Amino acid sequence: MSTPILVAVAWPYASGSRHLGHLAGAYLPADVFARYHRLAGNEVLMVSGSDVHGTPITVRADAEGISPAELSERYHREFLANWEALDISWDLFTSTGTENHHRVTQDMFLRHLENGYIDKRTTQQYYDPTAERFLPDRYIEGTCPHCGYGEARGDQCDNCGRTLDPTDLVEPRSKITGVTPVLRDTEHFYFRLSDFTEPLRAWLDTRVGWRRHVLNFARGWVDEGLQDRPITRDLDWGVEIPVPDLGPGKRIYVWYDAVIGYLSASKEWAQRRGEPEAWRHWWENPDARSYYFVGKDNIPFHAIFWPAMLLGYGGLQLPTDVPANQYVTFKGGKASASRGIGLTIGEALEVFEPDALRYALAASFPEQSDTDVTMAEIGRRINEELVATWGNLVNRVLSMLHKQHGAVPVTGERQSADTELLATVDELLARGAEHIERVELRAGLRTAMDAAQAVNVYLNATEPWALRRSDPERADTVLVTALEAIAGVRVGLAPYLPHTTRRLDPVLGEVTSWSRPEVRVGTPIDRPSPLFTKVDLAELVDDDA
Structure with a gap:
């Protein structure tokens, strides 16, 4: 019997080239998994897209003196070229910049607001007095309070993987001017993640076959006590807030809207096929299975936040599995696009x-x-x-x-x-x-x-x-x-x-199923050429030096 299989793959920030850590951590595993399930006769829907919102894009665009739209379009085209070269078999690779994605994100926001899972709060946020602007989390760097890493960002530490708030950082500094920012009052919407502590705990207890590090990480988060999270920022780039309560100059923040991309991409795929309700076969069908391919730094977003958002919306299937991979390191250092560590996909394809x-x-x-x-x-x-x-x-x-x-x-x-x-x-x-x-x-x-x-x-x-x-x-x-x-x-x-x-x-013959095919007598066999070319190991050793 054919099973609907949703293969949901991490959305790459369109802020720079992706490296081999990204490819080995999320995109290639997802493609292998999807290709197998198609051969096994299952109904596969594999979706992802470029994440064009959030501060990684605006930080890079500011540095280059161009608009976030120009920057994200450049890297979106690069991603598409990489996927074509590697034959990644997307059903749809889109972006969070589409009208469809904005509409689906706003619908989820309004449903959460209606159901009482979003509220408005006055909070303190860092402000750069020299630049005269509030600083979203990626505009702030400092020392991680958990591991002491000196280049932690205001949203996450790349070294230990912990999710952070800017106020958690020790000795914070503005990425714009380098000055020490000051705290000022500002209003934002919050997602009431703490309301889902017990439902998430019960759901995690039902997970079978999950990788141990994923399940332990998610359970640890729940056991520590889930904290409500702000889902808007002082930005002019991103999905517009569908209610006027906060006034101008604020947008829905990327951590809330990016994961909604799995749903919006599924709806876009259905619309492109001329079957606008077809997405429901993967999202509202209790027989469907969904697998989220991400790196381990994305575990909290996919094993905690996204399931809570789905619960808060109602009627949508929660992840079957989140097979998050560990890190790929290069000469002992974690691959990182933001820090320029590791071979990019494009560079690797020039060699191999x-x-x-x-x-x-x-x-x-x-x-x-x-x-x-x-x-x-x-x-x-x-x-x-x-x-x-x-x-x-x-x-x-x-x-x-x-x-x-x-x-x-x-x-x-x-x-x-x-x-x-x-x-x-x-x-x-x-x-x-x-x-x-x-x-x-x-x-x-x-x-x-x-x-x-x-x-x-x-x-x-x-x-x-x-x-x-x-x-x-x-x-x-x-x-x-x-x-x-x-x-x-x-x-x-x-x-x-x-x-x-x-x-x-x-x-x-063409491979069409997961079984050994018959070889037909009389099939012509031309002189073969090698399937692969040996590489010059001495040259590669020099490249590693």
Whole structure:
């Protein structure tokens, strides 16, 4: 039976290039997961978009002397180019700058206000007396009170991952002028997160199969006591507040409106299809499942705030799972777009082929712990694993069949070694599905590569190149058996390696389901070209130095 699967992926700030930490942490895992579920016959809706609001955009735009709209459009186009190059299979990648998103955000705001989950409060906010303006949280830096990191932002510490308020910072300073800001009274709307303490606690207790660090983090937040959060800021960039209570110069803040993007993107996708109510199949259907792919710094927003917002709205399905990844580090430092740490996606694509990069990162997904990545390690995985185990296997089998027949030949009777190989590949394909279903994507990839290695072992044991002289019919049977096994391995690798999977379509047919397809006798086999190019490890080591 087909299941509706919502794959909701973190919205990248359109304030700078995304790095490999973002790709390995959220976008590539989501794509692997979505591709698998499509092959498994499920109804997948995978959505995300550029987050064009919030202070990271305005801070960068101010520094460059351009408008936030100009800056966000530049990086939105860059993101789209990255996704196309990597073949990320979005159903929709949009932005929070659309009229649709503003309308859906305002609808949720009004529902929360009507239900009593938003109220207006006078609060103190930092003001820069030199710039003569209030400072939203990203315009303030200081020392984190939890870990002592000296460059924490007014909304979050990049070092320890704790969410902050600007007044939490030790020795705060304005990013605009560098002066110490002063506190002044201002009015804002607050979301009453504390009202959801017990409902969230009860819901978290029902979560099965969540990663331990995600569940522990979320429960820890609830146990510490949830704090009401301001959801408006003194800004002129963002979603307009749909009531006039606060006066001019204020907008709905990004942490409230960005997560609504999953819902607004689903509605936009439905509208573009000419089926404006189709989104309900994923959002109001109790049989639907939803998975939110984010980094661990986004756990509170997706395991606490967003579920509370959904509860406060009513009638919408809460997350099935939030498989947040740990951090990707580069030479021991956390990848960070704002601090310029880590290789950008565009830079990596200048060095590595798209599928090769996808493979190396998938083999290192930081699912349970932080993972350090270097150029040399990426190159090693490509050469020693992807090329040696999979690329060379495909090339040598197709080369022998092309040389001898130019097509898939008729085979003789199979022996036990042949049927055992195909049974092994089928078993590993089923095991890979179980891993991916549990969002154990590294294990899913490892299982597919184990299947590829099983074919290599079979060929080395049967030696069809030697059989060609003594028993050509047996040699053909071995090679066709290996080709059928390759067809099964290819299915297991298809979610990870979409470009090179399609290159084998002329011989093996299009991959349309999660099962080993038949190989048709008589299918032409042209002279193959290598699926992957080995990389120069010495050059990559120099780049890491």
